[in-house]
Amino acid sequence: MPFVVFCSFLSYALIAAVTPGPNNILALSSAAAHGLRRSAPLLAGMSAGFLAVMLLCGGAALALARALPGLAAWMIWPGAVYILWLAWRMVAGGVGENGDGNSEGQPLGFWSGLTLQFVNVKVLLCGFTALTTFVLPHAPDVPHVLGCALLFAALGVACNLLWAAAGGLLREVFRRHGRALNFLLAGLLAGSVARMFP
Numbered sequence: 001m002p003f004v005v006f007c008s009f010l011s012y013a014l015i016a017a018v019t020p021g022p023n024n025i026l027a028l029s030s031a032a033a034h035g036l037r038r039s040a041p042l043l044a045g046m047s048a049g050f051l052a053v054m055l056l057c058g059g060a061a062l063a064l065a066r067a068l069p070g071l072a073a074w075m076i077w078p079g080a081v082y083i084l085w086l087a088w089r090m091v092a093g094g095v096g097e098n099g100d101g102n103s104e105g106q107p108l109g110f111w112s113g114l115t116l117q118f119v120n121v122k123v124l125l126c127g128f129t130a131l132t133t134f135v136l137p138h139a140p141d142v143p144h145v146l147g148c149a150l151l152f153a154a155l156g157v158a159c160n161l162l163w164a165a166a167g168g169l170l171r172e173v174f175r176r177h178g179r180a181l182n183f184l185l186a187g188l189l190a191g192s193v194a195r196m197f198p
Contacts, residue, residue, distance in 0.1 A: 001139040009134035012083065013152045015188055016126040017159040022116060023050070023123065024163040026108070031164035034107040039164060045113025046160055051153040053117045057127035058149035064132070065140045082129050087186040127152060 001009075018024075023046055030039040117123055127149070135148045 017155040021122040027164040032167040042113040045110035049114040049117030054149040054153040061131040087190040
């Protein structure tokens with residue numbers, strides 16, 4: 001895989017993992033309400049589920065590429081459209097809205113965090129898009145796809161932990177500077193599209 005394409009994949013994966021979504025908002029809300037130690041089972045479930053979903057996305061992407069070998073080159077286009085749509089949603093304010101999560105009673109547990117990953121559209125779409133758009137057209141083999149899926153999973157887990165550790169601090173930052181942060185992240189996402197095409 002060319003280095004420039006790998007950098008584009010990495011920037012896309014990092015932006016997708018760090019921006020607010022169900023995982024990050026839930027991690028933030030749980031840690032802010034219950035503390036990191038009591039939220040650990042939820043975070044562990046989210047991490048295990050995220051890894052499983054990324055591996056499933058990798059397997060599905062490889063199976064699709066092998067069943068229809070010419071499809072990988074065409075998958076760049078829907079991937080580019082989806083990434084530009086995500087960038088537009090960030091600027092329009094559709095990404096980054098806070099939720100209160102489960103702020104009273106017991107924190108959610110391992111199975112809640114695990115199950116969330118299989119219904120979290122952001123995780124499924126971002127994982128599949130990253131692999132079919134950035135990886136398959138340039139390196140349609142098991143080591144590259146598996147390695148990138150694991151890297152995406154590691155970034156996702158790290159960002160969940162970052163949001164949890166930040167607790168209420170990041171909530172306040174996004175309340176004050178959310179618009180500027182969304183513009184910056186949207187610009188980075190949109191810029192990654194130009195580097196997707198050979």
